[in-house]
Amino acid sequence: MLKKINLGLVALVLGFGLIATQSAFTTNRATTFWAYQPNQDNNLRDYSKYMHTSEPSAQCTDDNAPLPCVIEVPETVTTQSDLQAFLAGKTDNEILALSAQRTPEQ
Template identity: 40%
Template structure:
């Protein structure tokens, strides 16, 4: 047998060269291999992208827990609930909280609200300076004096 000579086979009346069959099969495999490589590269990029996303989001700063400020209500009627002068951060509530449901006992505000002027601004921006809305937002209630 001579090297690089095609071997002819006869299959069902049609003769073909084995080298031709091999080259067709090899070219199909080459295309399949290229496609598999492209898919593998795409999957690797996807996994890398998810990994980077998870890594960067895992190290973000958590929001700081802010403490609420308790403003004790010193007024004598619910109509005074929007009057910032009827609240104090230092004075205790006139009666024990939870003893009744007639008046607000205290209201909680963000820690940045630490003056009566800021309390007024908070009432206006949060509740529209509405005494019933502020009264309803009270964290606890107490009996009237």
């Protein structure tokens, strides 16, 4: 009976070891950026109002205006159609939460 318990304990330790080694090699999720181009309607969910950019703009300000400057999205969102699918169903507040930087309303 003691051998059955030891075998179970060894299997449990190996299982935890496998989990620990797999999680040690996971990478952080990479992101990409889309710059919002404000216009008269200021529809934050209109994917065509965003331009793909390699990094946040230095011109963005950190005030709490109601518009995003640059939103940060998963790296897989690289085309306008990807962005359209990503923004589908999101509220303005959810989109604003993707942007740490805001631009004044125009």
